[in-house]
Amino acid sequence: MTIGNDPQEKFAAYAHPERLVSTQWLEQHLGAEGLVVLESDEDVLLYETGHIPGALKIDWHSELNDEVTRDYVDGAGFAALMSAKGISRGTTVVIYGDKSNWWAAYALWVFALFGHEDVRLLDGGRDKWIAENRALTTDRPAVSPADYPVVERNDAPVRAYLGDVLGHFGNPLIDVRSPDEYTGVRTHMPAYPEEGAMRGGHIPTAASVPWGRAAAEDGTFRPREELDAIYRDEAGLRTGDDVVAYCRIGERSSHTWFVLAYLLGFDKVRNYDGSWTEWGNAVRVPIVKGTERGSAPARANAVSGS
C-alpha cells in the first residue's frame, strides 16, 4: 500500500484496521499522491450540494450497475470508470457517503468484486465529517485519467446467487432488513415500494440483525466488542463460519458484509445481492414468516434453476 494506515486505537481492535480511516486522518491526507476520495450516496444530487474537497462522486445506480441487466459493470466497464476517476490499480481509495455509509459500503463491495486491493471507508461517513464542521466545497476537482487494467470480475468469494443460497442451508444466514420485513408484515421497505416482492418473510434459518445495529448514533462503526456481542453472542456466528448476508437488493447487506469480513474477520462472507427482491418473487423457494428463524428445508434442491 502506498499510503499508511490510520493508527487509531479503535481501529486496531478490528480484524482489518487498514479498511477504515477517521475523519481526522482523511483531513490530514487530502491531496496526498496516490489517494482518491469518492462519495457514494443514495441521493444522486447530494454530492453537488457540497462534498469533501477533492472528492469525486460515484453513483451506485448509474455507474456501478449495468444499464440493462440486473448486474454490475463488467471488467471493461469498471476499468473505464476507474480511469475516468483517476484511479489506477495501486491507488488508495477512500469511500464515504450518507446514511452511515450504507451506499459507500455498497460501492466498496463492488470494488471488492474486482479485487481492488486498497479500498477503505471513512468511519462515520458524510454526516460525521459535516457534524465536525470540516471543510466542504462545491468545486469539482479536475481529474487526469489514469490507466486501469481490465480485470475480470471475480464474484465467487463475496457474491452469492440464488442457487448458492439454496445450497447454503446448514450454514448461517443474516437477514439485515427491518423487523417488519423479516417477519413478513411488509413486503417492501418503508418508502421503497418499487423494490417490493410478491411474498413476505425471510429465508429459513436466517438470523435477524438489522444492518443499522452495526453503526453508532454518529454513523461510525461500533467498537469491536459491541460488534462481537451482536454478531457472535446474539446471532450465534462462530469463527470459521461460512456466512451469507442479504437484504432487499444487496446494498444494506453490503454494510453488514463489510462488518463481518473486515471488522470481525470472518474469512468467508458473501453478500446475496439478489436478496429479497429475488427470493420473495422466486417460485417454490422456502420462506418463513414471523419472528422464528425456522428450520432448514429438507429438500431445497427441489427448486429448479439452482
Next chain:
Amino acid sequence: MTDETLPRQLAEIVDDFQDLTEPDRLQLLLDFSRGLPELPARLKEHPELLEQVVECQSPLFLSLEIGEAPERPVHLFFSAPPEAPTTRGFAGVLLEGLDGLPAAKILAVPDDVPDRLGLTRAITPLRMRGMTAMLGKIKRKIRESDG
C-alpha cells in the same frame, strides 16, 4: 418543443430543462432544490396537515389548499430535508409548475411530465418514479376533495 397540453408555467420549466446539457439539467434541479420555500408557519405548527408521499426514497411531505369553485385554484406546500436534494428538486419543479393553477388544469397534466425533463438517464428511472408519485399524489388529493 412546447406541448400545448401543459400549463404554460410548467411547459416553460420543461423547455428550460430540455435546452440544457445533461450535467446542466442536474444543476438546474439543484437550483430548484435550493429554492424550495420553507413551509408557512400555519403548516409548521400543524404537521398533521401534511401527508407523506411514501413512494419517494426520502421523506417528502405534501399539503394542498384548494380554493373556491368554479376555479378551485390549488396551492401546494412541500417539505423535505436538505439531505434529500433530489426529492426537494422534484418538489420545487412541481411547485413552480403547478402552484396556483385551477384544479382541472392540474388534473389534465399528463402523468409522464417528469419523463420530459430529460433527467431520466442521469437520475435513473428508479428515482424518477419518486416525482411521478408526487404528481400522482397531488392529483389524487384533488380528486378526493372533489365533493
